Amino acid sequence: MSESRSGVPLGPIAILAGSGELPVRLADRLVETGRTVRILAFRGFCERRVKARADAVVNLLDLSRIIALLETWRPAAVTLAGGLTRPSAAALMGAYSAYRDREHVAAVIARGDDNLLRGAVELLESRGFALAGVRDLAPELLAEGGLYGAVVPDPAARLSIERGFRMLEALSPYDVGQAAVVSGERVVAIEGPEGTDRMLARVRSLTRGGLLRRRKSRGGVLVKGPKAGQDLRVDLPAIGPRTIVNASRAGLDGIAIAQGLTLVLDREATVAAADRAGLFLVGVERAGLTDAADD
Amino acid sequence: MSESRSGVPLGPIAILAGSGELPVRLADRLVETGRTVRILAFRGFCERRVKARADAVVNLLDLSRIIALLETWRPAAVTLAGGLTRPSAAALMGAYSAYRDREHVAAVIARGDDNLLRGAVELLESRGFALAGVRDLAPELLAEGGLYGAVVPDPAARLSIERGFRMLEALSPYDVGQAAVVSGERVVAIEGPEGTDRMLARVRSLTRGGLLRRRKSRGGVLVKGPKAGQDLRVDLPAIGPRTIVNASRAGLDGIAIAQGLTLVLDREATVAAADRAGLFLVGVERAGLTDAADD
Structure with missing residues (x-):
């Protein structure tokens, strides 16, 4: 597969969109540079204009739906953009324990935010998705x-x-x-x-x-x-x-x-x-x- | 001058007393070990039972009176015990600038709590008083x-x-x-x-x-x-x-x-x-x- 100059393979980018204007700003930049964009907006977090542009609006904890959507879209890369107020430990445990054993999830929760996000990243990567950041996709932001x-x-x-x-x-x-x-x-x-x-x-x-x-x-x-x-x-x-x-x-x-x-x-x-x-x-x-x- | 086993010269100990029970506990311990104690209690900070036992009750910022009392008592060592809610920068500036130039005081204030206390210690030491801590006087506390x-x-x-x-x-x-x-x-x-x-x-x-x-x-x-x-x-x-x-x-x-x-x-x-x-x-x-x- 050919790659753009930033090292992210060409093809659609899936934006998992939290709060704030970043998801829209990023989508705009990507479209300007000729990228196709798919927006998966998190219900209760994304702004109205993001929701209006989104390809899908899902619950942050509905991991099975998120993964099903990504498997349909087959993006060149997945990126997380915007703020996500942290859900409760109980909600996280419920959501993740379908994919990981509870001991592992509990350990991740105890280890801190970085590790929690790393857990989510590992999960997406283990399903074959490439993660990309704003730094890779639109460093000018x-x-x-x-x-x-x-x-x-x-x-x-x-x-x-x-x-x-x-x-x-x-x-x-x-x-x-x-x-x-x-x-x-x-x-x-x-x-x-x-x-x-x-x-x-x-x-x-x-x-x-x-x-x-x-x-x-x-x-x-x-x-x-x-x-x-x-x-x-x-x-x-x-x-x-x-x-x-x-x-x-x-x-x-x-x-x-x-x-x-x-x-x-x-x-x-x-x-x-x-x-x-x-x-x-x-x-x-x-x-x-x-x-x-x-x- | 002879010294106690803790390295603090024998003779009266001046306790500058802030809030809480420590000044009394410390005074009790020192008296038990045969020390003479002089208590200078800070008005508005010390507890009633400390005030009742104090040799003098003074304003925290009345440095000239504090130094005059200490010069009368000629203690073997001066110790600070108990809590002192920090006074405002303006009050500190006013109190200290009689003894140090304002630039110096302002610099000390900007540098942090440790440096502020160090400034007070330097002032007392520059007037010839030996500082001792609870660690030196009553390590059992x-x-x-x-x-x-x-x-x-x-x-x-x-x-x-x-x-x-x-x-x-x-x-x-x-x-x-x-x-x-x-x-x-x-x-x-x-x-x-x-x-x-x-x-x-x-x-x-x-x-x-x-x-x-x-x-x-x-x-x-x-x-x-x-x-x-x-x-x-x-x-x-x-x-x-x-x-x-x-x-x-x-x-x-x-x-x-x-x-x-x-x-x-x-x-x-x-x-x-x-x-x-x-x-x-x-x-x-x-x-x-x-x-x-x-x-």
Whole structure:
């Protein structure tokens, strides 16, 4: 089979579509480059416009239907795009235990998000499907290096950024910390399963509660990038306009994202929001944050 | 001057007393061993029984009065005991800038809690006072190794404990993470300036929100110990009955603390609460968590 320049075989791409605008953006890009696209939208997660364009709308946990559809479509590659709020352990156990023994599923659940997604990937791969990520299919959707908007980080903010990314790299064996907030030299919050928005809300309440002292009324940087073991084919860190609003509410000076390893959702609106809030947004090269699939 | 076996010169000990029972426990121990004790209680922080026993009650930020009292008492050593909710940056700036230039104070504030306490220590030491910690004065108040109550951690919990402490050790250069929660192999929360109780509340809400899956209804371990650079003379990690209650509400199986490096407040009540809640409590030797003063 012939291959496109990105290494993904030519032929239809199946997009398993979660929430947000990414599934549509990705579909548009693929169609622009002459690809055929099939969209499998997850009920309760996908936006209306994704649903309107979808070839099928299925329950996230209806694995037998998902696999049957994919077997009909015979895609050159399958990609996961958009957000999926994690279902409960019980729901996952039920869905997966038809395909894997319960012990194995329970072990995967206990091991963390990365391993959970890896389990899903293994399942699809074991059924003969090739997984591809946004990075393979449309790398132009990922964060570029350098400054995005009008605001420039000062030297102190650059030191905070460096410190934050180093800390995330040190954490990478532990399947935690896709993002952190650094104020001056101090790491004030590390993201767990609660996600970036709730971590930023925490920083906001630290400030209000007087637990976070800053030199000025503002101060601090959000750094975000993948965990080192993360499979970027199925789970890309992302920021968007909402991230900017929450970072501003938390009193931060700006945001640094790992270049080529982070999605900027709705780029125009994101940059406009950053400029409006007076926050910088910068893409930074981080060799230490690598893709498990690259190893 | 002659010295006691702990290396602290003989003579009165000045206890700067914050909240909780530690100041009284420490004073009792010191008196039992034949020491003279002077208590300087911080208004608004100390408990009534500490206030009743205090030689002076002062405002935390009234540094000139604190130093004047210490100069009158001429203690063999000064120790800080009990909790102090951090005052605001503005209040600290005002208090310290009489003794240090504002730039220096601002830099200390930006650098984090450890550095802030180090600043206070440097100030007292620069005035000729010797600092001593609970570890030097009454090491028997610190966590012992081994099991405290009736509940025994299972092998899976022991792996979580090991993983949690390794992760805290990896974080130690970053002045964050005196505690963490590990569920299975997964680090689900790392403590920032919000403190252990609020971190445990976060874990509780992760579980409720379905963001934290567990094999059973319970699952997970709180690990707690000092950050590697922490000055244990002035800032000891501590747990108490409230920690047990909050860990139980967060659905945890138990608590592991760094032996010899963590305070167990109100030990009897703490162990009774753990037994009642069905949580294990264990002291673990961690060579990787060392005292800055030991370096």
